Amino acid sequence: MKLKKLVAVSLAAVMALSLAACGKKDDKPADSTTKAAGTEAGKTDESKKEEGGSEAASGETFKLGAFLQLTGNNSVAGIESKNTLEIMIDYINDNGGFNGQKIELVCYDSQGSPEEAVKIASKLVQNDKVDAIVGSVNSSEILAAGKTINDSKTFMMGLGTANTWMAEDWPYVFRATVNNANLATNTVDMIVEAGFKNVSIFNGQDDASLSTADAFEKICGEKGIEVLAREMYDVGDTDYSAQIAKLIKGDPQCVYMTTSGNDIGAFVKQLRQGGYKGILFSKEIMSMRDANIAGNENAIYTAASYPYVIYPNIDACDDAKIKEVLQMYQDVYGEIPTTEVIYRVYDTMMVMWEATKIAGSNDSTAIKDAMPEVSIEGLGGPLTYDDGTREGYHTSKNWIYVGDGKNKDFTTWLAEDYDAYKSATGREY
Incomplete structure (x- = not known):
């Protein structure tokens, strides 16, 4: 038509x-x-x-x-x-x-x-x-x-x-x-901005997830962020409980995930069920599909550096x-x-x-x-495209998912909502 x-x-x-x-x-x-x-x-x-x-x-x-x-x-x-x-x-x-x-x-x-x-x-x-x-x-x-x-x-x-x-x-x-490697740098800067000193990493082994996690871990080392644990999963895995137990054993101040497809929402849901209530940084912005799979309450406090966000409706x-x-x-x-x-x-x-x-x-x-x-x-x-990299985007924006399909500027959220986050989650970081 x-x-x-x-x-x-x-x-x-x-x-x-x-x-x-x-x-x-x-x-x-x-x-x-x-x-x-x-x-x-x-x-x-x-x-x-x-x-x-x-x-x-x-x-x-x-x-x-x-x-x-x-x-x-x-x-x-x-x-x-x-x-x-x-x-x-x-x-x-x-x-x-x-x-x-x-x-x-x-x-x-x-x-x-x-x-x-x-x-x-x-x-x-x-x-x-x-x-x-x-x-x-x-x-x-x-x-x-x-x-x-x-x-x-x-x-x-x-x-x-x-x-x-x-x-x-x-x-x-x-x-x-x-370019996910550029976004990984931005994400580490978000972690530094929040005052966090350590992180645990969870990643898939597809090209985007693996290479981004490698870049992120390297940048953490350069900026003084300690990586407490790094766990991986294979394509087709649906139960991440063993990896999650190792990820949160050291009580990380934050967790970083690089996953793809339906794995994003499934991991977020299982991570929350495993007892982790803190901020979860991601290589991708939280989509409505992933939020629905994870559950809205579980998806809250997922942060990412990305040029744009996804909306629940027009x-x-x-x-x-x-x-x-x-x-x-x-x-x-x-x-x-x-x-x-x-x-x-x-x-x-x-x-x-x-x-x-x-x-x-x-x-x-x-x-x-x-x-x-x-x-x-x-x-x-x-x-x-005038710098010879064949890349178009050279800047990004930092977001955190606050529920019901809404994302908020990360710096603004830290200034306005961080104390409420600590009170709601019982976390001091």
């Missing part, structure tokens, strides 16, 4: 652009999807030129490949990413596409498997011959598939947050998401731009997303669109070469 008029009106005040959004939420994701661009094949306008002198190939299509985890432990994030990609494609196509080309989405289910991601990457560049690729929210998949994509000289933007794959020498690979959002983006999603799917991947995908597509405008071309190398000139306002702050 076309919602062009409805969404265009809601977006006009903030974005001065109209949106065409169609489709409905699938009960079960397909293994692969091709989203037709709806243009007349072979129709070109050779007389139309961009300012940079490149032709706008209107009438042709820009094939955007994607590999996303649509099934498995973290499938919610993958499905919501695909939903947002489809919305953004309609949005961009209704506003001229990429230099006149309509975008066609070619998406495959990577199943949370690095091996599957490599197969899909090869298929996208060799068989589908896509013009660019958006990678998974699962960093392990990007780390596995990134070389194949980079070696093919196909422009790619990843949705994962691990520091590892962006540390590779892959000049065609960028992102508009955060009315709870006080950021006008984010509110409009959430409205876009709800207009199409009847609900707002439960994770923050909508922000990642929105920022990613807006960065890619801006790069094609600067390049005046849809060639992968031209887009890559234009990226250092990209400077836009993302949903979490400025996105700039």
Whole structure:
């Protein structure tokens, strides 16, 4: 169903652009999807030129490949990413596409498997011959598939947050998401700000969780924070009681967790049941899905450094731009997303669109070469690429979950609510 008029009106005040959004939420994701661009094949306008002198190939299509985890432990994030990609494609196509080309989405289910991601990457560049690729929210998949994509000289933007794959020498690979290693530094600063002297660490062994925990532990050592214990778990584990007993045995002043998928809410719930009432720092902002799994009372006092937060409903959002983006999603799917991947995908597509405008071309190398000139306002702050890191976000914000889907600025919380926290929990730190 076309919602062009409805969404265009809601977006006009903030974005001065109209949106065409169609489709409905699938009960079960397909293994692969091709989203037709709806243009007349072979129709070109050779007389139309961009300012940079490149032709706008209107009438042709820009094939955007994607590999996303649509099934498995973290499938919610993958499905919501695909939903947002489809919305953004309609949005961009209704506003001229990429230099006149309509975008066609070619998406495959990577199943949370690095091996599957490599197969899909090869298929996208060799068989589908896509013009660019958006990678998974699962960093392990990007780390596995990134070389194949980079070696093919196909422009790619990843949705994962691990520091590892962006540390590779892959000049065609960028992102508009955060770097967890940078956030780990911010989190240690939050621990110092709170006056804590020690911490216990719990982490998964997927790429993002493991590499972030390693970075966090190293930074703790550099800033004089003692790590009392560090425990890990394997994919598929559901009982963390043995690790939790070791984590809290030394009565840590705080706990830091780097987990993913449904494991976040499950660990928080079991940690509280194990008797720990203190502040729990996380590599990710508390999502509504995770808060629901953990239980609202258990999720309280979970803190994180992140560019943006997740809202329980649109009315709870006080950021006008984010509110409009959430409205876009709800207009199409009847609900707002439960994770923050909508922000990642929105920022990613807006960065890619801006790069094609600067390049005046849809060639992968031209887009890559234009990226250092990209400077836009993302949903979490400025996105700039002029420092050679291929990273967009260089700043973040510090939050603590205070219940009922609400997060509060961490420094403000320390000033206004820390004494109440100590009274409620019986903890002096």
